Amino acid sequence: MEQRQKSELTKALILNESFKLFYENGFKTTSVDKIMKATKLTKGAFYHHYKSKKELGVEVISTHIQKRVYEGMIKPLYEEGNALELLENTFSGRLKSFSIYDKAHGCPMNNFINEIADEEQAYQIALKRIIEEWKAALVHLLERGQQEGSIIMTIAPKAIAIYLISAFEGVRGIRKLYNDDQILNDYMSGLSLYLTQLKA
Amino acid sequence: MEQRQKSELTKALILNESFKLFYENGFKTTSVDKIMKATKLTKGAFYHHYKSKKELGVEVISTHIQKRVYEGMIKPLYEEGNALELLENTFSGRLKSFSIYDKAHGCPMNNFINEIADEEQAYQIALKRIIEEWKAALVHLLERGQQEGSIIMTIAPKAIAIYLISAFEGVRGIRKLYNDDQILNDYMSGLSLYLTQLKA
DNA sequence: CATAAAACATACTAGCCGGTATTTTTTTAT
DNA sequence: ATAAAAAAATACCGGCTAGTATGTTTTATG
Structure with a gap:
């Protein structure tokens, strides 16, 4: 070869x-x-x-994990259609697409964040880049919704974006404690309600 | 002695x-x-x-961490006053009370959940108990708000409770990636907006 | 076809890991 | 005062850890 x-x-x-x-x-x-x-x-x-395990860790984050989050949570946000529907489909759809294996082990990115983000700047930077890309896509979509008149103008897109990301990553962790999907269903109800209230 | x-x-x-x-x-x-x-x-x-490190781990969770979450996030929910204001004060107030040390290291419970919850049932059970207690307190408060007419009737308290917990734990993790509090401020704006929309 | 460089294998190190076995010290009960 | 029991110290174990030093094999190049 x-x-x-x-x-x-x-x-x-x-x-x-x-x-x-x-x-x-x-x-x-x-x-x-x-x-x-x-x-x-x-x-x-x-x-x-x-050259070290650390170098591998950074590369796993900035290639593998980055791609995974992009394909699953970011790319779909740039599709056409009603902004709020796109949001609900992306967040809920992703959760529904997970296998038992994925549900049991949580979000790979969130696992990294919680395990090693506070002890090495190199990891921090690589993980931050993914979150920032995700946040930017959400802000973009929320602003589009506002411009199109489908989302109320009284909200701050950045704040909503952070709240959406936080809740999603949070529930991926909490699901680890359970052996059924009730918690995910509750989350999806909560999300649905949240998005409904952003409707113009 | x-x-x-x-x-x-x-x-x-x-x-x-x-x-x-x-x-x-x-x-x-x-x-x-x-x-x-x-x-x-x-x-x-x-x-x-x-008898083992595992036994210590379980005890740290079910005593130390349980108390910490109870004092900071559960007990305040049983105070008197407007339900939505109580929620905002508890969640935002807790974040504001954290030292740089606390912000940098995230939520001890969430760290445990993400690091070891998926590999040992004993940890899972101990952590789950805390989440369930927290959830119950939130549901109780939300129901009180509904009975008192300060919270809209169209929401499901359990779903809101899970969404609130998820977002809080999520942002405590994500904050690890940053060296400033902007992300926490965005979260608090998002939370505030969220709660406003639950107002009857 | 020879030589060099890249890809990979083997063997090793010093230190750390959870846990155990055994002994010494301290406290309690009689 | 003394025997028993609890608390703590010491010394040890096999196995694992990231990383290194030094080989051997494979590929590229003149």
Whole structure:
């Protein structure tokens, strides 16, 4: 195989396996050994491609997790149609699309935020970038709704955006405590009601 | 010193130091050695009072963290006065009362939930109990508001309660990414707006 | 086809981890 | 005063940790 291609494939393999293990067991408790066992390669290969576990952590966040949030929660916001309906469909639809596995392990981004964001600026910056992109998309959509006359003018888009993100990330964590979806249903009722009250 | 008193004092010391270290550095990465170094006692003392680190974890949750959430977020909800004002004062007031240290490290309960709730039922149960108590207090207050005619009848108290809790816990995590309070101010604006729209 | 560089493997280190076994010190009950 | 029991200290274990040093194999290039 071509050298460059081989290198990229190996890095992608490490990235995929480490994302999965971080998601299932947390960042701190997932060792480089465990990751490389999953890839069926060795520690030598890891430290050839990454200079430290921290570097890997940042890369998992800024590629894998970023893409995941973008595809699931940001991209849909730029579609056409009524702003409030788009919001409800995106937030509720995402929750409904989750498997039991996803529900049990919460939001990968939120897990990272709560586990390691307060102890290393590099993680902080990478995670912040995702939140800011998400917030910008929400603000954009809310402003569009206001311009189109479908959302009341008395609200501050930025505040609503933060409140929407907070509640979503919050409930993804709280769901971990339960073995059923009642909490998600309650959340979705709460969200629905919230959005209804923004209707012009 | 009396034996019983001494034992209780030692357990309280272990509990205090471990809460602090769990809060600052996470549960998994705080070792029994580190905790006992903080208490200036030894490992022998620890394993005399606790049969495992897991047992300590559960006790920290069901005593220390439970009390903290109760005092800060639940007890105030049972005070007299307008329901919506009580809600806003409790949620916003709590955020405003936090030190930089508290803001940087997020909510101890939420940290536990996101770090270890998905891997051990004992933690899950202890944490769930706190959330349920909080939820019950919120539902009670919202129902009182409805009975008194200060909150619209078209909302489902349980759904609102979950949405309020989710957003609060969510923002405590997201705040970790920032070094200023703008995100908290945005959250408080969002909350205020939300509550205004529940007004009868 | 030789040489260099990249990709990966093997073997190792010092230190930390939760937990245990054993001993010493302190308190209690008689 | 003394024996028993509780509290705490000491010393240890096997296994895991991030990271390093040094090999071997594969690919690229002249």
